[in-house]
Amino acid sequence: MTPATHTDKVYEAELAQLRDRLLAMGGSVEAAMAGSVRALTERDTALAEKVIAGDRDVNRAEVEIDEMCRRLLALRQPAASDLRFITTALKVVTDLERMGDLAVNVAERALDLSQSPPSKPFHDLNELADLSGAQLDKALDAFVEKDARKAEEVIAGDDMLDALYHRLFNDLLAYMMEDSRVIRRATSILFAAKQLERFGDHATNVAEMVVYMVRGTDVRHPGSRAGEGESKP
Amino acid sequence: MNVHQEIAAVKSPPPLSPEVASESRRPRPAPGQEAPAIQPKLTVEHLNAWYGQNHALHDVNLVVPPRSVTAAIGPSGCGKSTFLRCLNRMHELIPGARAEGTLRIDGKDLLGRDVDPVTLRRRVGMVFQRPNPFPTMSIRDNVAAGLKLNRVPGDHAEIVERTLRQAALWDEVKDRLGASALSLSGGQQQRLCIARALAVQPEVLLMDEPASALDPIATAKIEDLIHELKERYTIVIVTHNMQQAGRVSDQTAFFYMGDLVEVGPTEKIFTNPSEKRTEDYVTGKFG
Secondary structure, three states: OOOOOOOOHHHHHHHHHHHHHHHHHHHHHHHHHHHHHHHHHHOOHHHHHHHHHHHHHHHHHHHHHHHHHHHHHHHHOOOHHHHHHHHHHHHHHHHHHHHHHHHHHHHHHHHHHHOOOOOOOOHHHHHHHHHHHHHHHHHHHHHHHOOHHHHHHHHHHHHHHHHHHHHHHHHHHHHHHHOHHHHHHHHHHHHHHHHHHHHHHHHHHHHHHHHHHHHOOOOOOOOOOOOOOOOOO | OOHHHHHHHHHOOOOOOOOOOOOOOOOOOOOOOOOOOOOOOEEEEEEEEEEOOEEEEEEEEEEEOOOOEEEEEOOOOOOHHHHHHHHOOHHHHOOOEEEEEEEEEOOEEOOOOOOOHHHHHHHEEEEOOOOOOOOOOEHHHHHHHHHHHOOOOOOHHHHHHHHHHHOOOHHHHOOOOOOEHHHOOHHHHHHHHHHHHHHOOOOEEEEEOOOOOOOHHHHHHHHHHHHHHOOOOEEEEEOOOHHHHHHHOOEEEEEEOOEEEEEEEHHHHHHOOOOHHHHHHHOOOOO
């Protein structure tokens, strides 16, 4: 009975452009973190430098997407699912930009570690990187496909990421206790692992916003809305 | 509707509506509308309206809480204006038009044979799309027109001042109450028409696109006035301007092709409506 697209084709195109721009930014951030972890494990300083330089583009994308959202809000007065999409974009872009910064932090650790002798390989670090990258990938898929169920899988998946981080933390602690000479290196690796764990948290934020965008219900911080009683921190 | 029709509407009772719907049919709340906790001001049950063979409104059920603003939105021909006109039996002035169903104010039926439409229209006032002051009358006489027609005793000057103040027009016209109503700007004329409707102390105020012929500043004044008026009156407004519905109303009713598709808190209708047709309409995906 009703067409799935907006009567105003220019508006339809503007919304599509916003979605595409956000997806491209998400892809860049995902690639940046993957590059940083590879630079760290393979001691590839050129790759680390490339990731650090590439953050400029991520920052530029944030400013541009913000501007697109403001323009749409001011000129189109979006409602219902369009309004939820645009307010989601405004929030997601902040998470993506921060994720780009986390990738830069890991790249800087990679440069630092390349100055020291190689440490023993920590497989959990690669697994942590794969998992956190997959979390973002899935959150972005959920965003494009407007799939709240997929977004909920991302939210549930964060526990696994946290467990992996804590295991790696304990391994690194044991490594340092065995041999105090590795403390500096192990601390850098621990720092990188923490960035990956945080990366996963931001992917969860994106997924939570996708659930809101699709269903119109806010799943963040249960109990914190008016009339819901006390919130847990 | 022109001035003469409007005067006729106030003066002469039009033909009475047919029998109301059978009492045995239980009303159901419209989609999205919960049972109200407080006694509703207006209760509409199984309202159907026809223009000749054209079935213009299909079994509309809606409750309007007291001292609130309800906005009716929808594309042209969706039935929202017909709905509004039924609320004070203005539709009966159109040849071939008829309505069935129950309309209650404070629980009392108003579409029954025994109800005088003139009495109904004193309780349910109407403001129209284009400002329509009586052109040959002064500002003062325009406000007092309804009082004279209804032979309201007492000090009309006092009522004129009070209602002009309520309509946020007093300060602009107090020094020229004897001037022609046509000497006012479009926005002022519309507020004069609101004052005229308020003079007979209605309980419900119906507004049919009251700001569509006005510039943005005059529109803002009308919208600000609506916020003040809802302290005392129950308001139902028809508007093509969805942002206006968002700005002024507490609940919004979406009509489409004669159906009341969805009614709910305005914030919900514009952020997360339940019905796909509502979603498509408020996001601009129609036609």
